[in-house]
Amino acid sequence: MKVISTEYSQILGARISQRLGVGLVDVRFSKFPDGELYLRTGAIDEEMIVVGSVTGSDALVQLLLLIDACSESENRLVIPYMGYARQDKQFKPGEPLSARAIAQAVANGVRCICTVNIHDEDVMRHFGLPTVNVSLGKDIGAYLKSEFSNPIILAPDDGARYFAEKIAESGNWEFDHLEKTRISGELVRMDPKNLRTAGRDVVIVDDIISTGGTIAAAAVMLYEQGAKSVHAACVHGVFTGGAYTHLAAAGIKSVICSDTIERACSEVSAAGIVSKALSEC
Ligand code: R5P
Numbered sequence: 001m002k003v004i005s006t007e008y009s010q011i012l013g014a015r016i017s018q019r020l021g022v023g024l025v026d027v028r029f030s031k032f033p034d035g036e037l038y039l040r041t042g043a044i045d046e047e048m049i050v051v052g053s054v055t056g057s058d059a060l061v062q063l064l065l066l067i068d069a070c071s072e073s074e075n076r077l078v079i080p081y082m083g084y085a086r087q088d089k090q091f092k093p094g095e096p097l098s099a100r101a102i103a104q105a106v107a108n109g110v111r112c113i114c115t116v117n118i119h120d121e122d123v124m125r126h127f128g129l130p131t132v133n134v135s136l137g138k139d140i141g142a143y144l145k146s147e148f149s150n151p152i153i154l155a156p157d158d159g160a161r162y163f164a165e166k167i168a169e170s171g172n173w174e175f176d177h178l179e180k181t182r183i184s185g186e187l188v189r190m191d192p193k194n195l196r197t198a199g200r201d202v203v204i205v206d207d208i209i210s211t212g213g214t215i216a217a218a219a220v221m222l223y224e225q226g227a228k229s230v231h232a233a234c235v236h237g238v239f240t241g242g243a244y245t246h247l248a249a250a251g252i253k254s255v256i257c258s259d260t261i262e263r264a265c266s267e268v269s270a271a272g273i274v275s276k277a278l279s280e281c
Pocket of ligand 1: 156159160185186188206207208209210211212213214215
């Protein structure tokens, strides 16, 4: 067995191969003059673990090319961050079910699929294969335990409440959720909720930080209510449109994510939990 990864999941791919004690395939990536992607792999094995986050169009195409390059092998696929999973419904007439389109494309040529905190587990059915979705709640909780003594853990909406609960279990901390209404892709409204956050260190936790709008709006409200410090932790640090700066400017004292998207603030690794989950896949 060997591990192979796209350019977008190089660090996590190497960590998974170390965890599993198996070889890592060297891959060279380049582009043709017209912009088409090209790759060439080193020697692959009969059994392959293919790792690639779908962070955008090039990441998706690279992943499809990699799966095809491994077409002689029996492949298990790890999608650490599955982009497009938020478009999992037809919200307006004429819209695609993007999550389904991506799921069907990557499922071709693999035996099973492992995802990490996929935005909605319902998306898994579109793969049409055995799947396992793991959560980094415990790992993020363990990281926060090394940084804070008694934080309050807040989810920005009720959809992330269970995730906040799992993180809070690590230190037996208080947790709750805020009331969020999304107005547009960039704008959210956070309705005041009276929480016992005055004088406390607050960590807002979410699966994805994209524009940072959700967390920044929450931070404004929490500081108005007297929070001592506000921090953010997520699984997938998308950080689009200068989101990290936006959060720092909004007074967020620290922002961390995992290596499902490889960032300078990727303090938590998915390698351990993914390696374990692969035995069920
Ligand atoms: C939405 O349901 C997700 O869980 C996140 O709350 C959302 O993607 C965050 O987006 P943004 O950082 O753009 O507010």
